[in-house]
């Protein structure tokens with residue numbers, strides 16, 4: 001059975017992927033424009049993660065709400081790299097001597113929208129300006145099939161990329177069209193061949209389920225086509241139609257973020273989720289989270305000494321976030337194409353001095369730090385060890401989140417063996433309802449205010 005996106009009208013508890021908390025729509029202008037030097041002065045800086053954001057794509061896919069624009073007219077990519085270089089210099093200055101990077105990633109958008117020469121420059125910025133030793137740390141890069149050309153892949157492999165993540169979404173051309181992601185299966189297969197030839201230790205493939213017209217049979221067909229390449233990782237994303245995206249406009253969603261939905265749609269999505277999960281488990285993959293699966297014999301990808309719940313992040317480029325323990329900050333955020341273009345134009349015009357301050361962000365107090373820790377651990381299949389929570393917050397998770405955890409347990413979504421709090425398989429399936437349930441009232445209302453803007 002397929003349920004047309006048009007059928008989704010009522011509010012659903014399954015809203016979105018909680019990949020970072022608090023969400024950027026809860027960030028606000030920081031009137032005091034704090035200096036990065038002061039923000040980072042007392043932070044642990046020996047295992048930072050570095051993220052460089054490239055906000056360009058060849059197309060704007062119908063489901064996509066990421067911070068990215070179509071194409072780069074004139075010399076925009078050069079101007080963007082110039083601005084990245086200025087920002088990197090200013091941020092490096094603010095970090096002082098102590099900063100050391102334990103992981104790095106180029107994301108987007110589509111980093112491989114840049115030419116091979118531009119990718120070389122991007123790596124130079126990460127290494128020479130920021131001091132990241134790209135060949136010594138895990139380096140992940142996102143790519144699309146059309147832009148995964150041999151010359152670009154060669155640069156990335158030579159500079160130390162350990163993981164190449166390819167957005168495919170569907171191996172069925174008609175489904176790709178329906179998701180407004182024009183691509184041909186033959187081109188996807190050639191891109192996969194080029195990526196395997198370049199010998200990155202890890203190939204990740206992104207697929208989407210819940211596309212209009214997709215059935216359990218066609219979903220399994222895409223999974224099998226992906227499995228034929230024995231990717232070390234697979235991400236299975238549910239399709240949520242969001243306002244201001246191509247599909248959102250088509251289905252008449254307004255400016256609100258969050259999705260419209262109805263129970264039949266949620267049921268269909270969960271059915272495809274279970275089919276996908278069971279298929280991958282039967283083919284030697286281990287589930288890491290609701291979306292992520294890793295081949296049982298694949299090399300681990302995180303640096304030994306990096307923990308996403310606690311360690312700092314430096315994001316460069318507009319659209320990138322940075323995290324200290326007390327403040328998350330970024331440049332401005334938008335989904336609407338026109339606004340995105342304005343923000344990028346503003347970014348490339350900024351002098352170096354502007355990059356020494358945080359302009360937009362959200363303060364993280366102790367309550368938010370606890371929520372973030374709980375969210376990020378609980379939504380992983382391995383769960384939250386009591387000891388890790390106690391070490392950081394000197395209490396048990398239930399001391400701070402008793403009612404929420406009891407609610408999840410009552411629904412059969414959560415188990416606690418006294419050592420680890422862990423989602424059940426059913427709980428993992430409902431991750432997208434669990435995440436938002438743990439947001440603080442303040443973050444919830446800031447997000448709602450952004451949505452009404």
Ligand SMILES: C[S@@+](CC[C@H](N)C(=O)[O-])C[C@H]1O[C@@H](n2cnc3c(N)ncnc32)[C@H](O)[C@@H]1O
Pocket residue numbers: 057063064065066107108109110142143144145165166167168169206207208237238240
């Ligand atoms: C930055 S793209 C990956 C690289 C490249 N831009 C591409 O699309 O091939 C991010 C990935 O997030 C996934 N995704 C899931 N939900 C999404 C959403 N609502 N908006 C954008 N991307 C989404 C897609 O599977 C997509 O491949």
Ligand code: SF4
Pocket residue numbers: 056057058059060061064065066068108109110144167
């Ligand atoms: S899914 Fe990837 S290629 Fe498509 S618009 Fe989003 S970032 Fe660009």
